Amino acid sequence: MTRQVRLTAVVLTLLCVHAAAEEVGVVPHEAVQEAVAKVAPSVVQIETVGGTDEIDGLPVGTGPTTGLVVDAKGYIVSSSIHFANLPSGILIRFPDGRRQPAQLVATDHNRKIALLKVEIDSPLPVPTFAQTDSVRVGQWAIAVGRAFDVERPNVAVGIVSALNRVWGKALQTDAAVSPNNYGGPLLNLRGEVVGLLVPMSPMSDEEIAGVEWYDSGIGFAVPSDGLLQAVEQLKAGQDLYAGRLGVTFAKSVAMSGPPVVRSVLPNSPAEKAGLRKDDRIVRVGDTNVTRLAEIRYELARRYAGDTIVMLARRGDETVKCEATLVASLEPYRCPVLGVLPQRGTTQDEGVLVRLVLPGSPAAEAKIVPGERIVALDDRPVSGADDLRNRVARHKPGDKIALDVAGEQDRRKVDLTLAASATTLPDDLPTPPIDPEAAPGRAISLSLPEWKNQVTAYLPKGYPSVAQIH
Amino acid sequence: MVKVYGAGGFRGLEAYQSGFLFSPEGHILTAYTTVLDTTMLRVVLDDGRRFDAELLGADARLDVAVLKIDAQGLPCLRLDAAADAEAGAPVLALSNMFGVATGNEPVSVQQGAIAIVTDLDARRGTFEIPYKGRVYILDAVTNNPGAAGGAVVTWDGRLLAMLGKELRNTRNNTWINYALPISVLRPSVDAILAGEQSVAGGDHGRPKAARPLTPRALGLILVPDVVPRTPPYVDSVLAGSPASRAGLRPDDLIVFLDDALVPSCRTLREELEYRDHFEVVRLTVLRDRELVEVELSAEGKESRP
Numbered sequence: 217m218t219r220q221v222r223l224t225a226v227v228l229t230l231l232c233v234h235a236a237a238e239e240v241g242v243v244p245h246e247a248v249q250e251a252v253a254k255v256a257p258s259v260v261q262i263e264t265v266g267g268t269d270e271i272d273g274l275p276v277g278t279g280p281t282t283g284l285v286v287d288a289k290g291y292i293v294s295s296s297i298h299f300a301n302l303p304s305g306i307l308i309r310f311p312d313g314r315r316q317p318a319q320l321v322a323t324d325h326n327r328k329i330a331l332l333k334v335e336i337d338s339p340l341p342v343p344t345f346a347q348t349d350s351v352r353v354g355q356w357a358i359a360v361g362r363a364f365d366v367e368r369p370n371v372a373v374g375i376v377s378a379l380n381r382v383w384g385k386a387l388q389t390d391a392a393v394s395p396n397n398y399g400g401p402l403l404n405l406r407g408e409v410v411g412l413l414v415p416m417s418p419m420s421d422e423e424i425a426g427v428e429w430y431d432s433g434i435g436f437a438v439p440s441d442g443l444l445q446a447v448e449q450l451k452a453g454q455d456l457y458a459g460r461l462g463v464t465f466a467k468s469v470a471m472s473g474p475p476v477v478r479s480v481l482p483n484s485p486a487e488k489a490g491l492r493k494d495d496r497i498v499r500v501g502d503t504n505v506t507r508l509a510e511i512r513y514e515l516a517r518r519y520a521g522d523t524i525v526m527l528a529r530r531g532d533e534t535v536k537c538e539a540t541l542v543a544s545l546e547p548y549r550c551p552v553l554g555v556l557p558q559r560g561t562t563q564d565e566g567v568l569v570r571l572v573l574p575g576s577p578a579a580e581a582k583i584v585p586g587e588r589i590v591a592l593d594d595r596p597v598s599g600a601d602d603l604r605n606r607v608a609r610h611k612p613g614d615k616i617a618l619d620v621a622g623e624q625d626r627r628k629v630d631l632t633l634a635a636s637a638t639t640l641p642d643d644l645p646t647p648p649i650d651p652e653a654a655p656g657r658a659i660s661l662s663l664p665e666w667k668n669q670v671t672a673y674l675p676k677g678y679p680s681v682a683q684i685h
Numbered sequence: 686m687v688k689v690y691g692a693g694g695f696r697g698l699e700a701y702q703s704g705f706l707f708s709p710e711g712h713i714l715t716a717y718t719t720v721l722d723t724t725m726l727r728v729v730l731d732d733g734r735r736f737d738a739e740l741l742g743a744d745a746r747l748d749v750a751v752l753k754i755d756a757q758g759l760p761c762l763r764l765d766a767a768a769d770a771e772a773g774a775p776v777l778a779l780s781n782m783f784g785v786a787t788g789n790e791p792v793s794v795q796q797g798a799i800a801i802v803t804d805l806d807a808r809r810g811t812f813e814i815p816y817k818g819r820v821y822i823l824d825a826v827t828n829n830p831g832a833a834g835g836a837v838v839t840w841d842g843r844l845l846a847m848l849g850k851e852l853r854n855t856r857n858n859t860w861i862n863y864a865l866p867i868s869v870l871r872p873s874v875d876a877i878l879a880g881e882q883s884v885a886g887g888d889h890g891r892p893k894a895a896r897p898l899t900p901r902a903l904g905l906i907l908v909p910d911v912v913p914r915t916p917p918y919v920d921s922v923l924a925g926s927p928a929s930r931a932g933l934r935p936d937d938l939i940v941f942l943d944d945a946l947v948p949s950c951r952t953l954r955e956e957l958e959y960r961d962h963f964e965v966v967r968l969t970v971l972r973d974r975e976l977v978e979v980e981l982s983a984e985g986k987e988s989r990p
Contacts, residue, residue, distance in 0.1 A: 245798060249773040265940050265948050265971070266916025277857030280946075303948075304916035305938045305971045317971050335974070363857065364822060370801035371773060372824040392800075392824055395857035430859060431826055 243373055247405050248358055254407030256369050257311060257341040258285040259400055261362040262294055262318075262332075266304030282361040282400035283308065283332065284412060286447050288339035293447060294399030295414040296323045296330040300423040308334050309366050322450040325423075326458040326519060327385055327438045328414040331450040343401065346408035348441040351376060356405045357389040359413055359435065361397025370396055376410070377434075382418045383516030386436040387411050393435025395427070402437040411437025421458065442517075449519075459518040459541025462486040465508055475508045477528075482548045483611055489539035491528060498534070499527035515541070551612045551633035554578035555589070557600035566590030566597050566621060581629040583620055590626070591619035607633070686792045686836060687730055688781045689715055689738070689752070692723035703780040703792060703835035703848065704728070704752065706761040707874075711736070711754035714764075714874065715834035716850045717743040721750055728754050733789025742877035747816050748850055749870050751877045762836060764874060767844040767867035770821065774799045778827045778864070780835025780848055792835065797825025805863070806856065814852060820863045821846050828852065828860040837864045894961040900953065902962060902983040904928035905939075910950040917953045919970070931979035933970065940976070941969035 260283045283294040292308060299306070299320055306318045318332040359372040374391030381388040389402060393413050401409040415426035416436040426436065438446075449456055462484020463477050475497045480487045491497075497505060500514040501524055518524060520543035528535050554576020558568035566588040572578045583589075589597055593616055597603045610616060612635035620627055660671055686705050693700035704715030713728060715721070726738040736754035743750035770776065776799060781792045800822045805814075821837065827848050835848035846864035854861045900907050904926020908918045917939040922929045939947055943966060947953040960966060965982045 243775060243798065245773050245775050248798075252773075263940075263946050265938060265946070267914055267948075269913040277854075277859075279856060281857070301914075304918070305940055307940060307946075307971075307976075315969075315976060317974050317976055319974065364801050364806075365803040368772060368801050368803060370803075370822060371798070372800055373798060392826070395859050431862075 244356070244405065248356070248371065248373055251358055251403050251405055251407035252360055252369055252371050255343045255360060255401055255403055255409065258343040259283075259360055259362050259369055260285065260292060260311070261309040261366045262292075262298060262399065263307045263309060264298065264301075264303035264305065265307070267299075267301035269301070277395055280309070280363055280366075281395065282363055282397055282413075284399065284401050284409070285340045285342055286331075286444070288336075288342050290334045290336040290340060291321070291447065291451065292318065292332045292334065292340075293412055293443065294330050294332060295412070296325065296328045297415055297424055297427070298399060299323070299330050306332060308332070311362070311366065313366060322453050322455050324446045324450060324456040325421075326456055326516075327442060327446055328416060328423075329412060329438060329443065329446055329450070331447055344406075344408045345440040345444060346404055346406075346410045348410070348439040351379060351387065351404070351410050351439065353378060357387075357391050357410070358403040358405070359389065359391040359393055359397050359400065359437075360403060361400040361413075363396040369400075372397065374433075374435075379439075382416045382436060383513050385438065385442065385517055386414075386416050387439050389435045389437060390433045391435060392431045392433075393437075394430035409440055411439045412443050413437050457520040457543035459515060459520045459522050459524075460485070460543065460545050461515060461524075461539055461541060462545050463491060472507070475505060475511055481545055482609055483546050485539040485542055486537075487609065489526070489537035490535065491526070491537050491539070492530065495528035495530050495535070497526055497528050500524060501526075546611075549612055550636045551607060551610045551614065552576060552636050553607050553631075553633060555583060557589075557603060559600075564588065566619075567600050567603050577631040577634050581618070581631040583618075583629065586623075588621045589618050590621050593617050594619075612636075686779050686781075687713055687728045688784075688786060688792065689713070689720060689834065690727045690729070691720040691725065693720055699784065699830045701781060701784045701831050702833045703782075703831060705779075705834070705836045705847075706730075706759050707764050708761055709757065709759050711756040711759055712741075712761075712878070713738065713752040713754065714847055714870070715750050715752055716847065717745060717748045717750040718833055718850050721752075726752065728752065729788070730759070731786075731789065731791040742880075744873035744877065745815070747865060747870060747873050748814055749847065749865065749873055751874060762838070762844040764844070764867055764871060767871075768839065769866060769868055770799055770802070770839065770845050772799050772801050774845075775840055776821075776823065776825075776837050776845060777840060778823065778825055778832075778835060778837050778848060780827065780829070780832035782827070782829035782832040782835075784831045795825045795827060797823050797827075800824040800862075806854075814850070816865075819866060819869055820849070821866060823862040823864060825862060827862045827864070893958045896962045898957040898960045898962055898964060898966065898983055900957065903966070903981045905933065907939075907950050907953070913951070914949040915951070917947055917950045927981040927983055931968075931981050932977075933968070933979060934972065937970035937972050937977070939968055940971050941967075943967050 262281045262283045263279050281298045283292040286293050308316050308318045316334045318334045321331040321333050323330050353376050355376050357374050357376045361370045364370050372392035374389050377390050378388040397413050400413050402411040402413055404410050417425035462481040463486045464479045466478045477493055477495045480491050500511055503514055505511050520541050523540045526537045554573040555569045555578045556571040558570050569585050569587050571585055572583055592606050610633050612633055614633050618629050620629055689702050689704045702720045704713045707714050721740055728736045728738040738752040738754050741751040741753050778795045779792050786792045805817050805820055828851055832848050833850040837846040838844055846866045848864050852861050904923040905919055905928045906921045908920045919935050919937045921935050922933050942956050945956055962983055967980050969976055969978045
């Protein structure tokens, strides 16, 4: 009796193992064909005419390539790499051989998606999209392209290797992904679209990054939810870009250590949000962060124009910063007020003006040497460094208000900051000192803003170089 | 399956490849490559036996060759038992890729499927081989050094195809994993066995025309060809020319010559070099977001008074 039960158990176990092996190990080819057949009418071929022959030194193929219908009204998505060489003409070839010109509506440079539009007489077949949160690592993944033959799709089978790759922007698959199916769909066994196949790389944002991994067993697809959200935005004709914040971190932070801000770029979203040097970022959006990679993960998925709330530790307090990300950070332009402040520090209020540059905003506001700048935008000025730092945070063209104290009176002046000169004046003023017969000694300085060396002549007895900064 | 050793060994040119026996008397099917460019061909069977091999013949159009070794009673994959397969069919690919198998080691086996059954792109210059017919594109990375001449079989061991030599798709700069169906190779193999074909020359397609067509002969002045891929925009149309009679206009973007995509001015000129001056050609142009198709005959121009 006991022996019989045991034997039955063994047989049952063997049967289970066998059944599991069938399900897991062997590619279900018939199911794959059925899945492909479901989506095939929505997978189109794309041909381009003209355009540059290389991008970043790599030759650009002339196609044909693949696209996927996402909207019955004539919207088709593809991989943006197919249009990075700015072709003069784009042609869609439908599975029935019909050809139609297409317009590039807009490009998502963050997720590498291009949205195309064709004029239609009848609605285009739209595939079914899978819920992205239903995708599991290990499930079958079918990569479909239409690069070889307009009548027949080309198919590669693998599994979903990972979720949330490339800073949360992509699914990873071991199905063969290459120029033969970039722009085509990645399917599940039910024939639902789980993502759009694109070249991508976690190491680089370049337009063509990731192509070097073609057919390697490492392929990426933008998951359906991100894809469809991007499509809705792209329909407005606006290109989408990765959102930039404008903070830098020390090199050591990249590997480990807390994400303490090394610098905040002037006029960047980070600066406008009030983030400062030495702040330690502790929360981005809904996620607590302790490492730089976590911040990057949160930011990389977001677009320029997205608003993000961050918490940062500053000393003993926690500050809340709300930043609206931008596509590109403005290069810094130094604003000019036009005064030389007194050197060193004094006990007196504000900053003594030593010299006013002719034609500068300060001169136009009738500030004269001997007056003191005591407040900027209604906040007291504590010294020359404070004034310099606070003016530097503006850009040329910004309006500021100064409180200026003279011998007797005190007045408020409004002025507009100028840009530093970008052209050389026609006539250089005669130097006040004849360099040959300079009474002092010559020293060399290199200024941080300028590459050139300058020479300054100092009066005899001038103590040190540090003082003239 | 056999391992074939011959000429090569230089940088980027392997001196080995794959092949398989298709008769008990030692006939071997393999790819026609530079490896066979020697009188010192050696074949190693999977039991480790070594033979000198003779090149019976080859068909350069298909890049297929037949070797013969002096032996009897060998196991083989019979060509007349070969099957055809559809896209999606699971397959095994057997080859001595990277030369990893030596001596009595059997060749490597990869699994995959047929990604698509298609014709190699007939457009000039897409593939660096003369063959433009039916192939199996494989969903398996079989494009490896030494894999040419390997066998593609079903999971129950029926012969389907022979792995082709390493091949690049110049249209998208990828290496292509393909195999030539046995049904395509059969006529060549039969001809070689019948002694009708020793080494057939490649058919490099249609020759260039003696007096070819030019854009100007059609009445088309294209925009100056300044970059490698200048889009073939019409700059002007000569009055009274075939192009003008067909209604072509400046700023039309030429996209097709007959059925061939013309991505650049250069391609258009090259394609026209294969057409005689009297031929009627069909041009498709992109104009104001619409495709317009016209037929042009330069002959008409000459009949003009």
